[in-house]
Amino acid sequence: MRVFFDRELDTAATFWRVYRVDGVTLGFTSHDRDLSFGGIRHQAAPGMVPAAIRLTADLSADSAEVEGVLSHDSIRAGDLAAGLFDRAAIEIGIVDWESRQWRTLYAGQLGRIESDSLSFAAELQSAKQVLERDIVPRTSPTCRAAFCGRGCGLSAYRFTSLQTLEALDLYHNRVRFPGIETSKYGDGQVRFLDGPQTGIVFGVVDAADEWLTLDRPLIQGTPPGTRAELREGCDHTLATCASRFGNAINFRGEPFLPGNDLLARYGSGA
Structure with missing residues (x-):
């Protein structure tokens, strides 16, 4: 295995790989020219640098950040806002730009992204992040x-x-599908199977007048006729669970449990 930085001058560069949920794979390197290795072409992105990478041997989550300049057509502010990079898998490593030997140093998932018109910063979450989740249900x-x-x-x-997309309204960020009972899809999901936002799961925040308003920005390029997978929604109340779905036996909540305001009440004389 190649040992990096075992000499005063080393032919080493860092690289990043982004595996989006829609199947698109992007590669970048800090080298001054594009590098191809591991079956992926890595675009030269000397402005992208790892701000910090911390690896541990215990169960605490590893952390990393990446900062860079929005200089590539493959990373656009509109794509970030539209969720194309949400839950993307990330690999960061080091490569010998002469021999193309490489090694992955960090693997995780893309977390919070902050961007402006000139630059962006991304928080990366390691696979050990799942160990910090609270497994105890809350009332x-x-x-x-x-x-x-x-x-x-x-x-x-x-x-x-x-379903097949009938119309898309970018201004109001909503979509319309023919022949569906719109009211059933409040709090539901829409997932396109074709087009530029393939695989992205949209939440339905409003369902009225034959339109489904979505919770994340739509982008141009999704034409009428695009296939989509629609899932009905539930408002998670006991009334809906019992009357609409007949599933009250599996209700996971405490609708009749007194709230914290009960502690603030005081008795009054008759």
């Missing part, structure tokens, strides 16, 4: 289970359908 008046997820018990297949 709540609404159901804690994801609709058709673990604990809910309902079939995702039953409430998911394949």
Whole structure:
């Protein structure tokens, strides 16, 4: 295995790989020219630098950050806002730009992204981040289970359908599909199967007048006729769970538990 920095002058450069959920893979390197290795072409991006990488041998989460200049067409502010890079897998490593020997130093997932018109900064989350999740359920008046997820018990297949996009309204950030009962898709999901936002899961924040308003920006390039996977939604209340889905037995909440305001009450004389 290649040992890096074992000499005073080394032919080493850092590289980054971004594996988006829509199947697109992007590669960048701090070298002054493009490098191809591992079956991926890495674009020269000398303005992109790892701000800090911390690796540990214990169970605490490793951390890393990347800062850079929005100098590539493959990283546009609009794409970041539209969620094309959400939950993308990240690899950071080092490569010998002469022999093309390389080694991965960090692997994780893209977290919070902050950007302006000139630059961006991305927080990277290591695979050990999952170990910090709170596994103890908290009381709540609404159901804690994801609709058709673990604990809910309902079939995702039953409430998911394949539809064809009829119209897209970029100004109001909404979409329309023919022949659907719009009211069922409040708090639901839309996932395009074609086009520039393939694989991105949109949450439905409003369903009215035959339109579904989405929770993240739509971008141009998704034409009518694009296939999409639609999943109905649930407002996570006991009334909806019982009346619409007949699933009150699996309700994961405490709708009748007194709230904290009960402690502030005081008795009054008759």
